[in-house]
Amino acid sequence: MTLILGIESSCDETAAAVLQDGRHLLSNVVASQIDLHRQYGGVFPEMASRQHVLAIYPVLQQALAEADVDWDDLDAIAITRGPGLAGSLLVGMNAAKGAAWARGIPLVGVNHLEGHIYSNWIEAEGNHPDKTFPVLVLIVSGGHSELILMHGHGQYQRLGGTIDDAAGEAFDKVARVLGLGYPGGPAIQKAAEPGDVRAWRFPRARTKNLYDFSFSGLKTAVLRAVQRLEGQNLQVSRKLKAGAQLPAQTVADLAASFQQALVDALTEKTVLAAQQMGVSEICVCGGVSANAALRQTLRQRSPVPVSVPPLYLCTDNAAMIAAAGHYRFAAGERAGLDMDVIPNLRLF
Numbered sequence: 176m177t178l179i180l181g182i183e184s185s186c187d188e189t190a191a192a193v194l195q196d197g198r199h200l201l202s203n204v205v206a207s208q209i210d211l212h213r214q215y216g217g218v219f220p221e222m223a224s225r226q227h228v229l230a231i232y233p234v235l236q237q238a239l240a241e242a243d244v245d246w247d248d249l250d251a252i253a254i255t256r257g258p259g260l261a262g263s264l265l266v267g268m269n270a271a272k273g274a275a276w277a278r279g280i281p282l283v284g285v286n287h288l289e290g291h292i293y294s295n296w297i298e299a300e301g302n303h304p305d306k307t308f309p310v311l312v313l314i315v316s317g318g319h320s321e322l323i324l325m326h327g328h329g330q331y332q333r334l335g336g337t338i339d340d341a342a343g344e345a346f347d348k349v350a351r352v353l354g355l356g357y358p359g360g361p362a363i364q365k366a367a368e369p370g371d372v373r374a375w376r377f378p379r380a381r382t383k384n385l386y387d388f389s390f391s392g393l394k395t396a397v398l399r400a401v402q403r404l405e406g407q408n409l410q411v412s413r414k415l416k417a418g419a420q421l422p423a424q425t426v427a428d429l430a431a432s433f434q435q436a437l438v439d440a441l442t443e444k445t446v447l448a449a450q451q452m453g454v455s456e457i458c459v460c461g462g463v464s465a466n467a468a469l470r471q472t473l474r475q476r477s478p479v480p481v482s483v484p485p486l487y488l489c490t491d492n493a494a495m496i497a498a499a500g501h502y503r504f505a506a507g508e509r510a511g512l513d514m515d516v517i518p519n520l521r522l523f
């Protein structure tokens with residue numbers, strides 16, 4: 176039996192989790208700072224690191240207690256090295272190093288994106304750990320949109336990705352234009368429920384590389400639509416937050432049409448890659464994979480099974496860091512106490 180403690184603090188979630196044998200989740204604790212950052216309309220880095228300092232110790236204690244294990248039961252600690260905010264990453268890294276040094280526990284460094292990928296390997300509803308390679312991975316988060324062909328554990332071939340905004344970034348920016356608040360993804364999903372996806376015909380961008388995405392044209396199209404409506408209906412207001420003054424049904428239609436345009440673009444490229452690469456399944460991960468329209472559309476149009484983690488594994492968590500760390504630990508990887516955070520760490 177292998178027990179891995181995962182620690183994650185790259186952005187605005189302080190998280191710790193205990194994972195057994197790379198698949199059974201014994202505990203999964205996430206202290207979210209969303210309420211703190213909401214008043215700023217986004218993550219305020221200095222506040223985030225201070226909040227991590229306050230939360231990290233209780234979160235670690237709770238993760239061990241809920242798993243009913245002690246520090247000395249652990250085989251390794253998996254810690255996010257990057258990418259992320261330097262000040263935030265440092266809090267988790269120092270906690271991990273302190274515990275590793277004090278208790279003589281091996282350390283493994285994990286790339287946050289690799290963590291998102293391995294959320295698909297944890298036993299949970301919609302997920303299974305026994306996969307046949309190659310698999311196609313779609314990462315859609317606040318900072319990344321990547322299409323990856325995975326040939327084996329830790330073996331990544333990048334097929335494409337966004338050439339401008341990440342999918343989550345597009346959700347967040349359009350939510351602001353529509354006056355829907357932060358974080359934008361869940362707000363747009365909710366606002367879109369009573370909306371008509373055919374009310375607006377927003378662009379599905381073409382890109383030079385078949386497997387790339389582009390969302391900035393779509394975002395601008397929504398902005399122009401809102402500006403036109405405001406000009407027509409409400410006299411010209413140049414403040415973007417004026418979207419809140421649009422009639423509720425108009426906002427719902429805009430949100431639904433935007434969401435479907437983005438989901439169509441993601442689905443089209445992903446299904447094409449799955450067909451051309453002959454994969455056994457598609458694994459979707461990252462915060463935007465929580466989106467119900469994306470899950471549904473991909474499942475409807477995919478020629479192969481689609482694995483999407485349950486919501487609590489889609490957004491940032493430490494279970495996924497422990498899962499990625501498990502495979503690195505099993506391959507013999509060990510990090511020294513001189514390991515440092517790398518805010519712009521790359522996966523390829």
Ligand code: KG4
Binds near residue numbers: 317342358489
């Ligand atoms: O993976 P994540 O928690 O953090 C990063 O590593 O970036 O992703 C956060 C992103 C945000 O942009 C948020 O708006 C988006 O995921 N998101 C969603 C939904 N839930 C979260 N986007 C669309 N629909 C959702 N239901």
Ligand code: ZN
Binds near residue numbers: 287291316462490491
């Ligand atoms: Zn993330």
